[in-house]
Amino acid sequence: MYRYDEFDHTLVAERVTQFRDQVRRRVAGELTEDEFKPLRLMNGLYLQLHAYMLRVAVPYGVLSAHQMRRLAHIARVYDKGYGHFTTRQNIQYNWPRLEEVPDLLEELAEVEMHAIQTSGNCIRNVTADQFAGVAADEIDDPRVYAEIIRQWSTLHPEFSFLPRKFKIAITGAPNDRAAVKVHDIGLRMVRNEADEPGFEVIVGGGQGRTPMIGHVVRGFLPVPDLLTYLDAVLRVYNQLGRRDNLCKARIKILVHETGVDEFTRLVEEEFAAMSRESPQVLPGGELARIRAYFQPPAYRDLREAAPTLDLALATDRAFAQWHAASVSAHKQPGYAIVTISLKPIGGIPGDASAEEMEAVADLAERFSFSEIRVTHEQNLVLPDVAKENLHAVWQGLKAAGLATPNVGLVTDIIACPGLDYCNLANARSIPIAQEISERFADLDRQHDIGELKVKISGCINACGHHHVGHIGILGVDKKGIEHYQITLGGDATETAALGDIVGPAFSGEKVTDAVDTIVAVYLEQRRDGERFLETYRRVGLAPFKEKLYASR
Amino acid sequence: MPLVKDDALIQDNWTRLDDDAAMIDGPVVVSLERWLNERDVLASRNGALGVVLTSHETPEQIAGDLDRFSLVCLEFPKFTDGRAYSHARKLRERFGFKGELRAVGNVLRDQFLFMQRCGFDAFEVAEGTALEDWLRATTEISVAYQSAADRRATAMAQRQDACSTS
Amino acid sequence: MTCSVVTANRLDDGAVVYLAPEGRWTGCLDAALVARDDATEPLMAMAERAVADRLVVTPYLIAVEDGPKGRLASHIKERIRATGPTVRLDLGKQAGQTGSTEARYVSL
Numbered sequence A: 001m002y003r004y005d006e007f008d009h010t011l012v013a014e015r016v017t018q019f020r021d022q023v024r025r026r027v028a029g030e031l032t033e034d035e036f037k038p039l040r041l042m043n044g045l046y047l048q049l050h051a052y053m054l055r056v057a058v059p060y061g062v063l064s065a066h067q068m069r070r071l072a073h074i075a076r077v078y079d080k081g082y083g084h085f086t087t088r089q090n091i092q093y094n095w096p097r098l099e100e101v102p103d104l105l106e107e108l109a110e111v112e113m114h115a116i117q118t119s120g121n122c123i124r125n126v127t128a129d130q131f132a133g134v135a136a137d138e139i140d141d142p143r144v145y146a147e148i149i150r151q152w153s154t155l156h157p158e159f160s161f162l163p164r165k166f167k168i169a170i171t172g173a174p175n176d177r178a179a180v181k182v183h184d185i186g187l188r189m190v191r192n193e194a195d196e197p198g199f200e201v202i203v204g205g206g207q208g209r210t211p212m213i214g215h216v217v218r219g220f221l222p223v224p225d226l227l228t229y230l231d232a233v234l235r236v237y238n239q240l241g242r243r244d245n246l247c248k249a250r251i252k253i254l255v256h257e258t259g260v261d262e263f264t265r266l267v268e269e270e271f272a273a274m275s276r277e278s279p280q281v282l283p284g285g286e287l288a289r290i291r292a293y294f295q296p297p298a299y300r301d302l303r304e305a306a307p308t309l310d311l312a313l314a315t316d317r318a319f320a321q322w323h324a325a326s327v328s329a330h331k332q333p334g335y336a337i338v339t340i341s342l343k344p345i346g347g348i349p350g351d352a353s354a355e356e357m358e359a360v361a362d363l364a365e366r367f368s369f370s371e372i373r374v375t376h377e378q379n380l381v382l383p384d385v386a387k388e389n390l391h392a393v394w395q396g397l398k399a400a401g402l403a404t405p406n407v408g409l410v411t412d413i414i415a416c417p418g419l420d421y422c423n424l425a426n427a428r429s430i431p432i433a434q435e436i437s438e439r440f441a442d443l444d445r446q447h448d449i450g451e452l453k454v455k456i457s458g459c460i461n462a463c464g465h466h467h468v469g470h471i472g473i474l475g476v477d478k479k480g481i482e483h484y485q486i487t488l489g490g491d492a493t494e495t496a497a498l499g500d501i502v503g504p505a506f507s508g509e510k511v512t513d514a515v516d517t518i519v520a521v522y523l524e525q526r527r528d529g530e531r532f533l534e535t536y537r538r539v540g541l542a543p544f545k546e547k548l549y550a551s552r
Numbered sequence B: 001m002p003l004v005k006d007d008a009l010i011q012d013n014w015t016r017l018d019d020d021a022a023m024i025d026g027p028v029v030v031s032l033e034r035w036l037n038e039r040d041v042l043a044s045r046n047g048a049l050g051v052v053l054t055s056h057e058t059p060e061q062i063a064g065d066l067d068r069f070s071l072v073c074l075e076f077p078k079f080t081d082g083r084a085y086s087h088a089r090k091l092r093e094r095f096g097f098k099g100e101l102r103a104v105g106n107v108l109r110d111q112f113l114f115m116q117r118c119g120f121d122a123f124e125v126a127e128g129t130a131l132e133d134w135l136r137a138t139t140e141i142s143v144a145y146q147s148a149a150d151r152r153a154t155a156m157a158q159r160q161d162a163c164s165t166s
Numbered sequence C: 001m002t003c004s005v006v007t008a009n010r011l012d013d014g015a016v017v018y019l020a021p022e023g024r025w026t027g028c029l030d031a032a033l034v035a036r037d038d039a040t041e042p043l044m045a046m047a048e049r050a051v052a053d054r055l056v057v058t059p060y061l062i063a064v065e066d067g068p069k070g071r072l073a074s075h076i077k078e079r080i081r082a083t084g085p086t087v088r089l090d091l092g093k094q095a096g097q098t099g100s101t102e103a104r105y106v107s108l
């Protein structure tokens, strides 16, 4: 993985010192809260319901075991023993004290991590496919470009006070695991006729109050032009994005109101001008320098078939169940990718205790070249496990309580912090997730239902991705009482779609029953081998609606 | 109000002329609207001329007239309104403005470095501002990852140099 | 009659606090100073002084009701602020008190 050189170290260290001074000035009364708030947000520090919350970036989801240990240490020393992994490949600490945050950041800087631009109206932590570099279906390794974007976006002098936050996601594979179509900019690696790699540039997707699927503004962007093109898109947005209304300030609204063709023309015009004035052509040397950090680890020369694995699969049913849910294809023969569920039955989606983090770090050191990934579905990944070690990994996970075999299944629920922590929430998300999880705890039933993505947000900001959940659940406030609106048919992948609202919202007590009903209708309607989404796309809303509101 | 310019705190010897104020001698700064309405009078007058653009007015609106101005002020109505950063870069890099580019309005030291990198070279600051604090702000971050109007060597460029000389 | 209390978050650790008599701040809703009807101005003035003194940030008024089981904030968000996350009864102000830890949705 990428290692900081002297420039990166210097910048992060200087940023910590700068922030320490900003905190000092706040406490000394030299800064008012109004002045301090944008400064602290640009370093990921929120004030939530019960305390401050610090959001730490896991750039493009890549973590070393060593870094994970530091995250555990921070959870113990500066927080209450746990952290929350989010859908944006960040980790959030819920209880830090203001004056300790600079020390915390210093500890992060020591392991080459930071909280820079994890909030605020700036370019946020860039996210990527969690299987980057190891996926069997990849065109090129997106981590190389994600790291370049991380650096370019860091303290960008022109784009630190945009109309609104700005999120960039990148995938190197045709199977989109990074939800690139619902980001401000989505980059998808493609090849042109000459077989050179480049990017398809998608702009103006997003969730929140007005969810939209992004538009392709450039079918093929040559690699060397990446930063100049991003600068051009950002400049158009910085100048023309709406600043009169917070709800209309995202780039998706600008693209929508300007029209895709006109917006594209403006970007291309700016790109042409910037290419003359201040080109940032990516030098081959820098690409090679960064690529060198992402060389594959020292894989052993293994055969694809692993007889010990086959034996374990044949004889150990629990292991086989976990394997079916958690293991994905690796590009290296004899290796596999393991997804670790952070969704124990009845647990809090995405939360991990310091001990759990350390257990994952241990397993990564022993079995995965010390590397870990964080997924946008609030799970963790061991990217490089030899197949013959899968059984041992599973046993290690089981001992740590991390072997829930539900990845991609109905209980692998995404949920935002909701009203239990979040100042903006209408309703709680986590207790709903917990109750659904308990209702569907039975594994055989889960496997029978198959792939089903339930996503829950506590308000329309959609941090829990409800718009793109197969079943989406949105907390709303009805006369001071928590209610939940349900959508069906959302999809965050390459076949992206926004869910359809089934009808009036349900009270908290009725949500789990409603999900149960939806699943029952699916099972009744499904044809051989159809996934939930396929059935939904075939039969539409009507049969679900009918059952859900039958007794009303 | 005092100005920070060339690492010093100086008094502003420009007069900001309201749109309905009578013309005076000496260096004056007028609004874009007044410039557009009275350009002939203003252009034929003796004395240096400056113009102030607020954040929704664009450099394109004065691009053809830049040789008339020895000062362009870009206003930050709130420090969170970042349009002037783009406008400053365009004035410097696209339209080649060589005069004084001054940040006015809600100008705070926490944004000093960003402004400087985008081409501002003068900063209207609050009365009582301590110069040392401001100067510290420009040296707080020594690494530049992206090219901008100040043409500082980016980390990427320095890495390439290091590779080719070693 | 409506009863209100001023709440804010403490500057140093962000903890939820309520304005108490003599300009003190308390973590306990029961100890808060209550304004009857719309006699809230003096309370907010006191709170703004605490903002200037950098004790608390963003004070605001909340409605409360006194019931048989003590004082309760009227809105669910304020009830959660007054106790802690409903999904981690070991954390927040409620920590240390006994309660059900069952993972069930219970409306508040």
Ligand code: HEM
Pocket: A046, A048, A085, A086, A087, A088, A092, A164, A167, A182, A205, A206, A207, A208, A209, A250, A415, A416, A417, A421, A422, A423, A424, A461, A462, A463, A464, A465
């Ligand atoms: C707890 C404090 C949080 C606050 C105050 C917060 C605030 C917001 C706001 C205001 C938006 C809407 C932005 C817009 O539409 O312009 C948003 C969107 C979003 N947030 Fe959060 N959020 C929080 C936590 C999280 C967490 C925990 C996650 C990940 C689990 C997350 C991920 C996202 C995502 C994915 C979106 C939607 C994508 C988009 O920006 O269009 N946020 N958040």
Ligand code: SF4
Pocket: A416, A417, A418, A419, A422, A423, A424, A425, A426, A457, A458, A459, A460, A461, A462, A463, A464
């Ligand atoms: S969706 Fe709403 S409730 Fe959930 S974390 Fe985002 S802002 Fe908070």
